[in-house]
Amino acid sequence: MKVVKLPKSKVEEFLSSLQDFGEVIIPKEKTEHPGVYYFDVMENPSEMAWEYLRTIIPPKKYLHKPREVIFKFHKEQGYQEVIEDKETKRILFGLHPCDIHGIKILDVVFNRDYMDPYYYARRKNTVIIGLSCLPDEKCFCKSMNTDYVEDGFDLFLSDIGEDFLVAVGTSLGDDLVAERAHLFSEVEEEDRRKYLAFRKKRNESFRLELDISDLPYILDLEQKSPIWDELGKRCLTCGSCSMVCPTCYCFNVYDTLNLDAKSGQRIKQWDACLFKDYALVAGGHNFRENRAERVKNRYYHKQFRMVEQYGKPSCVGCGRCIDACPAGIDVVEVLTKVREGSYVTH
Amino acid sequence: MSKPKIGIFGLTSCAGDQLMILNCEDQLIDLANAVDIRDWEMAKTNNDEECELDIALVEGSVAQVRDIENLKKIRKRSKILVAIGTCAVWGGIPAMKNDVPRDIMLKEVYGDKVEFIESKAAQPLSSFVKVDYNLPGCPIEKDQFLQMMASFLNGDMPEILNFSVCSECKMKENICQIVYKQEVCCGPLTVAGCGARCPSHNVPCSGCHGPIEEVHYDAEAKMFQRKGIKPEEIIRKMQVYAAPAWMPEKLMEELQHESK
Numbered sequence: 001m002k003v004v005k006l007p008k009s010k011v012e013e014f015l016s017s018l019q020d021f022g023e024v025i026i027p028k029e030k031t032e033h034p035g036v037y038y039f040d041v042m043e044n045p046s047e048m049a050w051e052y053l054r055t056i057i058p059p060k061k062y063l064h065k066p067r068e069v070i071f072k073f074h075k076e077q078g079y080q081e082v083i084e085d086k087e088t089k090r091i092l093f094g095l096h097p098c099d100i101h102g103i104k105i106l107d108v109v110f111n112r113d114y115m116d117p118y119y120y121a122r123r124k125n126t127v128i129i130g131l132s133c134l135p136d137e138k139c140f141c142k143s144m145n146t147d148y149v150e151d152g153f154d155l156f157l158s159d160i161g162e163d164f165l166v167a168v169g170t171s172l173g174d175d176l177v178a179e180r181a182h183l184f185s186e187v188e189e190e191d192r193r194k195y196l197a198f199r200k201k202r203n204e205s206f207r208l209e210l211d212i213s214d215l216p217y218i219l220d221l222e223q224k225s226p227i228w229d230e231l232g233k234r235c236l237t238c239g240s241c242s243m244v245c246p247t248c249y250c251f252n253v254y255d256t257l258n259l260d261a262k263s264g265q266r267i268k269q270w271d272a273c274l275f276k277d278y279a280l281v282a283g284g285h286n287f288r289e290n291r292a293e294r295v296k297n298r299y300y301h302k303q304f305r306m307v308e309q310y311g312k313p314s315c316v317g318c319g320r321c322i323d324a325c326p327a328g329i330d331v332v333e334v335l336t337k338v339r340e341g342s343y344v345t346h
Numbered sequence: 347m348s349k350p351k352i353g354i355f356g357l358t359s360c361a362g363d364q365l366m367i368l369n370c371e372d373q374l375i376d377l378a379n380a381v382d383i384r385d386w387e388m389a390k391t392n393n394d395e396e397c398e399l400d401i402a403l404v405e406g407s408v409a410q411v412r413d414i415e416n417l418k419k420i421r422k423r424s425k426i427l428v429a430i431g432t433c434a435v436w437g438g439i440p441a442m443k444n445d446v447p448r449d450i451m452l453k454e455v456y457g458d459k460v461e462f463i464e465s466k467a468a469q470p471l472s473s474f475v476k477v478d479y480n481l482p483g484c485p486i487e488k489d490q491f492l493q494m495m496a497s498f499l500n501g502d503m504p505e506i507l508n509f510s511v512c513s514e515c516k517m518k519e520n521i522c523q524i525v526y527k528q529e530v531c532c533g534p535l536t537v538a539g540c541g542a543r544c545p546s547h548n549v550p551c552s553g554c555h556g557p558i559e560e561v562h563y564d565a566e567a568k569m570f571q572r573k574g575i576k577p578e579e580i581i582r583k584m585q586v587y588a589a590p591a592w593m594p595e596k597l598m599e600e601l602q603h604e605s606k
Contacts, residue, residue, distance in 0.1 A: 030521070033521050038519045056519040056520075056521075057516065057519050233565060235562075236510070236512075236569070237510075238512035238533065238534040239509060239512060239513045240513070242513075243516035254505055257493070257497055257499070259377060259380050259496050259499065260376070260380070261380065261496070264500075270513070272513065275508065276509075276558070276560045324516065324522065325525075326512075326522060326524035327565065327569045328572070
């Protein structure tokens with residue numbers, strides 16, 4: 001992998017220059033709520049929150065939109081396909097490794113066996129530029145093996161103090177560097193030492209740990225554990241955890257109609273397996289009628305069935321669900337207690 | 347196809363939901379062209395008070411004796427009866443103090459010499475007649491109202507939302523009023539549809555759309571209790587819109603049992 005160096009003094013110039021390619025999305029800090037971050041279109045490179053922690057919603061919102069029109073229909077004119085943002089070239093800048101892993105999982109779900117044209121149209125026009133980070137007390141990507149990325153990005157910036165080391169992941173990334181060659185320089189011996197020191201510091205900063213060895217096996221044994229009922233008593237099934245999850249991809253499809261009684265549009269909107277109507281089918285049967293079954297399903301889908309189906313869990317350890325749960329349900333605590341068989345309700 | 351005949355009515359209410367219909371300014375002409383509004387006391391003269399209706403939209407709770415008769419008459423002449431607004435769907439704000447005897451409340455509000463009001467504990471329409479569709483909100487949302495009308499015009503029943511405000515709140519990337527501000531927010535209990543209007547203005551959800559189907563009062567109350575908020579405060583907030591009449595007593599029992 002090619003690695004070059006970008007001095008921090010030139011990074012804002014680099015960011016501005018990326019607007020030549022297309023829309024640049026960066027993490028920003030909410031002015032009225034310091035310490036709370038969100039991804040948004042860059043107006044000015046000074047808005048970039050370099051030291052940001054997880055954003056409320058992951059960058060999936062640009063690929064798998066919270067709500068989108070997928071086609072319009074008319075009684076006489078037939079239907080007309082709509083793919084929102086189809087032509088928009090977009091750079092997702094400053095993604096942490098967990099979020100890049102999240103997109104890698106969405107890529108598999110939406111593009112491998114069955115191609116989702118809406119996701120794919122936006123994905124193929126999306127450039128990913130990663131950024132190194134330091135964990136807080138809710139990060140457990142190290143446990144999920146998602147703390148580093150070897151692929152899934154076009155460029156990846158690692159903070160080594162005065163400079164960023166820029167790993168080039170794709171030929172497009174190489175072009176982005178080559179077109180701005182005057183901003184970059186060669187990596188020197190001292191930079192390598194700084195990188196190794198940063199890596200060591202980062203590895204030692206993780207405070208939250210989750211043992212995922214043979215977790216699917218343990219979960220299979222714990223299908224009838226009382227823990228699921230206990231969680232059902234605490235969970236509000238508000239779906240916040242699903243909305244903020246980088247890998248939750250479920251959606252509902254429904255029509256909205258127009259007052260002319262002739263036309264309408266089909267909508268695709270985020271859904272969650274925690275919602276009561278999620279597993280409701282025609283005829284009125286609900287496959288997951290009670291709350292505890294739905295909460296349990298979320299854990300089993302992430303840590304059990306995804307492993308069966310795709311070879312790895314669909315949790316990237318970003319900590320967003322821990323942050324977002326109003327009831328204080330903590331995925332690491334739950335799975336640790338399942339393993340220990342020691343769950344006691346509060 | 348002939349235009350569906352519509353009637354719009356208000357029982358005991360603030361008329362806010364009917365006002366919201368009039369507020370659909372950009373779509374009002376389309377709407378008026380698509381339907382035949384036969385009976386709407388608030389908005390037009392020359393109403394036909396006896397004709398048969400395809401759709402009746404009824405606002406307000408049943409909080410006076412005469413409301414019952416009016417409502418039954420509307421039901422009789424309508425193919426589809428829709429409860430519009432949280433008062434009509436759940437009882438709403440008028441039902442908040444159903445535990446106070448009416449004669450005491452009447453005296454407090456109007457003094458001694460009131461004879462014209464036959465007040466009774468406020469109840470939703472569904473306590474008296476069959477309701478075909480519920481459109482909650484305080485007031486109703488324009489978009490949801492228009493969507494509902496469009497569904498009826500297409501010979502369809504509108505979709506019933508059955509997930510909470512939290513999902514819409516997260517999609518808007520608001521900060522969580524519960525997690526960040528330790529406020530009693532009714533978002534997790536309350537049916538979506540408003541686009542998380544209040545939390546988007548940094549105010550906790552007051553629950554004005556009423557509860558989702560499988561509402562989890564005890565989990566929400568215990569959650570706030572764990573955060574050190576007094577049960578009375580939790581109940582007071584939750585009772586405004588989001589809770590049916592039996593809730594406070596049952597919840598108090600549970601919370602006291604919990605704290606022992």
